[in-house]
Amino acid sequence: MELFPPLFLLNSLLIFFTPSSAFRVFRISDYSENVINAGSKVAQTITVDKSGHEAFKTIQAAIDSIPSENTQWVLVQINPGIYIEKVSIPVDKPFVFLKGIGGRTQTTVTFDGHDQTDTSSTFSSFADNVVVQGITFKNSFNLAAALNFEDEITNGVNVVKPALAARIYGDKSAFFESGFVGLQDTLFDVQGRHYFKTCYIEGAIDFIFGSGQSFYEDTLINVTVEALPSPIRVGFITAQGRSSSNDPSGFVFKGGLVFGSGQVQLGRAYGPYSRVIFYGTNLGAVVAPQGWDAWRQKGHEGNIMYAEVNCKGQGSDTTKRVAWEKKMSTSDLNKYYSKSSFVDQDLWISKLPETM
Incomplete structure (x- = not known):
């Protein structure tokens, strides 16, 4: 898994290289700290229809039409269909609301980029204050290659490659009733507060x-390990990259369901202080008894924060979990890892435009 995006990240700075080898620097929050509070009202609605019945046939063209340093919510309403394109929301276009009409089963954005996390993603969002509802983002590369997996393995070729469906950089980004479909590195949850x-x-x-x-x-997590070549027996849901004890990052899963085929571990530690918590989640039989893997952090398991609280289902038996899995009380969970305490301290979620 390669973690270098199409730009360099340094102390919350985005550094873009141009074809002339010059570069431009943006601070992640520059376009949300200094703009007028957009509130929760949509100021403008534009519509995308792949048949050409509206002003825009592609989602990217609609985004390109939004002015830089936008300060009011713009609703991009996307009519049902399969949109074969890469979509990117640049850092200087905050307050964008992408809404798929008919829900995630009716509106899909798909592409087959692969090999690197900095070039393969079907959907990329760099701006703060972005909302998405009712859209499925899909990377079709590994899925299309699945039919040839056994032949490729026989010939010594590693056909499974990083192939991202989405990568999210901006702070205060929210996704409702949306889908992310891939095989390896489906969702790159890069940085910032996300819901x-x-x-x-x-x-x-x-x-x-x-x-x-x-x-x-209340997320549905579908494990598709049996789609992998036969030498690969166990998959991993998360690879969280928290870098220090002061790093606020982490993944918290409340409720929802883990199901699917094959065997999967809940996470492996990409960062030295990796943090993932499942609570009240229905863990299906697909979850392997060990539960977690220290991976790159073997010998430093004490720094890893992996926990399960009040989970249920066939895969929730913790008696055979790794010995270093953390124990957490319900009171500590509510104090530090509730939605309000972990990602919504300034109540930004309640200020989002209406998503129904």
Whole structure:
């Protein structure tokens, strides 16, 4: 798993290189700290229809039409269909609301980029204050290659490659009733505070990864390890990259369901202080008894924060979990890892535009 994006990250700075080898620097929050409070009202609505019945046939063209340093919510309403394109919201276009009409089963954005996390993602969001509802982002590369996995393995070729469906950089980004479909590295939850509500995430290897400070509520997690070549027996849901004890990042899963095929571990530690918590989640039989893997942090398991609280289901038996899994009381969970305490301290979620 390669974690270098198409720009360098340094102390919350985004450094973009141009074709002339010059570069431009943006601070992640520059376009949200100094703009007028957009409130929760949508100031403008534009519509995308792939048949050409509206002003825009592609989602990217609609985003490109939004002025830089936008200060009011713009609703991009996307009519049902399969949009074969890469979509990117640049850092200087905050307050964008992408809404798929008919829900995530009716509106899909798909592409087959692969090999690197800095070039493969179907959807990339760099701006703060972004909302997405009712859209599925899919990377079709590994899924299309699945039919040839056994032939490729026989010939000594590693056909499974990083192939991102989405990567999220901006602070205060929220996803409602949306889908993320891939096999390896499906969702790159890079950095910033993110909220996922009633979403669907599919994959097999490190398919939720990064250093975001994110709260996943009532999420369906579909494990597809049996789609991998036969030598690969166990997958990993998370690869969280928290770098220090002061790093606020982590993944918290409240409620939801883990199901699917094969065997999967809840997470492996990409960062030295990796932090992932499942609570009140229905863990299906697909969850392997060990539960977690120290991976790159073997010998430093004491710094890793992995916990399960009040989970249920066939995969929730913790008697055979790794000995270093943390124990957490319900009171500590509510104090430090509730939605309000972990990602919504300034009540930004309640200020989002209406998503229904």
